[in-house]
Amino acid sequence: MVEHNAARLDDTFHALADPTRRAMLRSLSLHERSVGELAAPFQMSLAAASKHIKVLERAGLVRREVKGRTHVCRLDAAPLSDIQEWLRYYEQFWGERLDMLEALLRADTPTPPSAPTPRKKGRLR
Amino acid sequence: MVEHNAARLDDTFHALADPTRRAMLRSLSLHERSVGELAAPFQMSLAAASKHIKVLERAGLVRREVKGRTHVCRLDAAPLSDIQEWLRYYEQFWGERLDMLEALLRADTPTPPSAPTPRKKGRLR
DNA sequence: GTTATGTTCAACCATGGGGTTGAATATAGA
DNA sequence: TCTATATTCAACCCCATGGTTGAACATAAC
Numbered sequence: 001m002v003e004h005n006a007a008r009l010d011d012t013f014h015a016l017a018d019p020t021r022r023a024m025l026r027s028l029s030l031h032e033r034s035v036g037e038l039a040a041p042f043q044m045s046l047a048a049a050s051k052h053i054k055v056l057e058r059a060g061l062v063r064r065e066v067k068g069r070t071h072v073c074r075l076d077a078a079p080l081s082d083i084q085e086w087l088r089y090y091e092q093f094w095g096e097r098l099d100m101l102e103a104l105l106r107a108d109t110p111t112p113p114s115a116p117t118p119r120k121k122g123r124l125r
Numbered sequence: 126m127v128e129h130n131a132a133r134l135d136d137t138f139h140a141l142a143d144p145t146r147r148a149m150l151r152s153l154s155l156h157e158r159s160v161g162e163l164a165a166p167f168q169m170s171l172a173a174a175s176k177h178i179k180v181l182e183r184a185g186l187v188r189r190e191v192k193g194r195t196h197v198c199r200l201d202a203a204p205l206s207d208i209q210e211w212l213r214y215y216e217q218f219w220g221e222r223l224d225m226l227e228a229l230l231r232a233d234t235p236t237p238p239s240a241p242t243p244r245k246k247g248r249l250r
Numbered sequence: 251g252t253t254a255t256g257t258t259c260a261a262c263c264a265t266g267g268g269g270t271t272g273a274a275t276a277t278a279g280a
Numbered sequence: 281t282c283t284a285t286a287t288t289c290a291a292c293c294c295c296a297t298g299g300t301t302g303a304a305c306a307t308a309a310c
Binding site: 066068071 | 288
Binding site for chain 3: 014018020044045047048051052055068069070
């Protein structure tokens with residue numbers, strides 16, 4: 001129940017905390033791409049893009065196959081699934097919030113705002 | 126459809142890319158906590174813990190209410206919901222991967238899929 | 251008022267991140 | 281073989297991050 005693979009989560013979250021890298025993932029979700037192709041949309045050196053790709057690889061989000069002189073990169077979404085798993089625990093909290101909203105919308109009697117609605121374990125989704 | 130609030134995602138992902146901060150979130154998911162209570166489990170200075178909390182606040186994951194001399198922190202899971210939203214796009218890929226696996230397991234024969242037949246040397250891709 | 255408690259602030263340090271450039275490596279093609 | 285293409289490597293720069301310490305601030309308690 002406690003975070004088992006913390007370092008893994010560290011790497012994945014860190015990899016995602018950069019717009020360039022997220023854009024690369026998005027690109028890879030359409031086609032597999034060479035390093036050069038991945039780097040093309042960004043105005044940064046190829047070396048810089050290469051570093052980004054390495055960060056994605058370290059997080060397990062990208063796999064690389066060397067084909068002659070070009071390196072072909074493919075998306076591997078598995079770590080994203082791990083993140084979603086991690087997030088699942090917190091779903092109850094926005095679920096709970098939605099329940100409170102629902103309760104507010106449903107309350108035709110104007111309850112004073114100083115009295116917060118007691119949290120009740122609500123149904124999720 | 127394109128990432129609208131990239132900076133927001135940056136902050137949230139970055140906040141989550143640290144085990145101390147994730148542990149703090151987990152703690153806040155149980156009770157609201159003062160800064161001191163949040164810091165207690167970790168062997169780092171209070172100042173360091175305070176910085177972590179600030180990172181969480183910057184990402185909108187924690188809200189703080191100053192009550193006398195103690196600062197009470199509460200979880201706000203909304204940014205996590207944004208992340209889940211961002212992840213949703215990629216669900217197709219682990220879904221797709223499962224589909225491909227299923228297809229591989231099922232489609233060893235050139236005959237229609239209804240025939241459960243012994244295997245044949247399958248070329249991948 | 252004085253003291254104790256809860257928290258931040260400021261300065262500092264070490265490390266790593268994201269960027270650059272220029273050279274090195276490996277392969278494809280003439 | 282010679283050259284062009286694809287990519288990495290190494291060195292460097294600047295700045296953010298995560299940690300420290302000691303002082304400052306605000307409030308509670310005596």
